[in-house]
Amino acid sequence: MRKTGIKYLLGIVAGAFALLCGSTSFAGNTILPYPNQVEWKEGTCRIEKRLSVYCDEVFKYETKKEMDALKKEAGVAYRFSNREQADFRVLFSKDIAKEGYTLDITGSGISIQASAPAGVFYAVQTLKQLLQKEQAAYRFPCVEIADSPAFPWRGFLLDEARNFQGKKEVKKLLDEMAMLKMNVFHWHLTDDQGWRIEIKKYPRLTEVGGRRDSTQLNWYESTVYDKKPVSGYYTQKDIREIVAYAAERHITIVPEIEFPGHASAAIAAYPWLGCSKKEIPVSCAYGVFSSVFDIADSRTQQFVRDVLDEVAALFPSDIIHIGGDEVKYDEWQNSENIKRLMEKEKVDSPAGLQIWFANRLSSYLKKKGKKMMGWNDITGDKLHAYHPENATQSRLDADNTIVQFWLGTPEILEKALRRNLKIVNSYCDYTYLNYNYDKIVPGLEYAHKPIPMEKAYNFYPVPEGWEDRRDLILGVTCAMWGEWINRPDIMYKMVYPQVAAYAEVGWTERRNKEFGRFTDALEFFKRRWTSAGYIR
Missing domain, CATH: 3.20.20.80 (Glycosidases)
Known part of the structure; x- marks a missing residue:
């Protein structure tokens, strides 16, 4: 079952990379379905092909699945690190709805918060639509998103x-x-x-x-x-x-x-x-x-x-x-x-x-x-x-x-x-x-x-x-x-x-x-x- 999930993510992440390859500009209306709370910020987050990743234990499987996909399909090497050193954090928050998530992209990194694996998964679906590939790195617009579905x-x-x-x-x-x-x-x-x-x-x-x-x-x-x-x-x-x-x-x-x-x-x-x-x-x-x-x-x-x-x-x-x-x-x-x-x-x-x-x-x-x-x-x-x-x-x-x-x-x-x-x-x-x-x-x-x-x-x-x-x-x-x-x-x-x-x-x-x-x-x-x- 886990191998199946990884294969799936490889395909869709690769698809997102291929579609956005060479893009150098970003319009803030590219997310679908649109998040329910969005605040666009100035600047971008530029990530090299070496990521330091931290996740809370409850999200270990979901996070590793995503990172393995990025590594195989896009050459994004990663390593797990402590919370302070990580530039990609996946954190547990009990105050977020089951399918909800927050996604915070700043000039220094990316942070996802959720209360359940589904929230992490949906945050990543949003993240893929924001990704832009450059010659030696990946770039994301700075944004704060707090999102959960209108209907279950x-x-x-x-x-x-x-x-x-x-x-x-x-x-x-x-x-x-x-x-x-x-x-x-x-x-x-x-x-x-x-x-x-x-x-x-x-x-x-x-x-x-x-x-x-x-x-x-x-x-x-x-x-x-x-x-x-x-x-x-x-x-x-x-x-x-x-x-x-x-x-x-x-x-x-x-x-x-x-x-x-x-x-x-x-x-x-x-x-x-x-x-x-x-x-x-x-x-x-x-x-x-x-x-x-x-x-x-x-x-x-x-x-x-x-x-x-x-x-x-x-x-x-x-x-x-x-x-x-x-x-x-x-x-x-x-x-x-x-x-x-x-x-x-x-x-x-x-x-x-x-x-x-x-x-x-x-x-x-x-x-x-x-x-x-x-x-x-x-x-x-x-x-x-x-x-x-x-x-x-x-x-x-x-x-x-x-x-x-x-x-x-x-x-x-x-x-x-x-x-x-x-x-x-x-x-x-x-x-x-x-x-x-x-x-x-x-x-x-x-x-x-x-x-x-x-x-x-x-x-x-x-x-x-x-x-x-x-x-x-x-x-x-x-x-x-x-x-x-x-x-x-x-x-x-x-x-x-x-x-x-x-x-x-x-x-x-x-x-x-x-x-x-x-x-x-x-x-x-x-x-x-x-x-x-x-x-x-």
């Missing part, structure tokens, strides 16, 4: 159920998230079009559910398919490797396993999971389908617990996402098993049954030390035309549940807040990276209305008038949904450079944001992403 949740969602991207691409995304100080990787691993995570007790989930015969082209109403088989999944060994890779970058991976809808791939593998008990294929089309789990069947209930057991053991995150979105109730309404369950549990409607199911999952996960997260469909509010008005009087338990708001009116979000539900705001009209199809994917000019960069940048996760309950808003997640994204280069065009706007939404306080400064700072990352081949 700064997320990026990758949907690999629709189109599998693979371990290499995931690691690339994690690298860029780390540079942008984003800290939650929301991994959408199951859906109608594919099941991408190995579950040892149910091998057919990947053997059957991880494959499909073809893929729909153009758009949801299209009858054109490419007739090319699609497959791919992550073994549990792969999962552990990626989880460790993310942890080195102070990123938590939150897995999403869809229950009770978007279930075609699972039911194709085990038909008894569905209400009809009939064989169905893994879906080759995109959209919302009627196949749902038969949650009245004791075998299905055990299946769900078994899957959650294996997933919980793989991911250290204290949160597991259970999806819960876009559930069509047709099969439930036609199922005698479901009707009997609803009568037994005194549930008033299919929407109420979904809340009952979500509450059971939340209780089960709580016993395992995990919180449940789901899309805001799990609140029972009407979001879709295929759902009735005022569907249920049932209430979602707020105690162990996080709701990810993606669709609906501000009133629906406010209702959830009044129930003291914790929220991650991913409102689709502001945060969905895939809404930019019309400019990127040929043939989809009539798709979603694109989200301009400035609109994305100006998104604020806290609804108007709710600033006094900001504690309920954990933060933001931008979403890279995978329909139509069958090649990495298409994904890159969707993600970059737009993802940088969401990084600043999550990190920089609203009062400190300025779009003009952001676009100037974005040039550093545009050069980086052009060099990596992500943008042109």
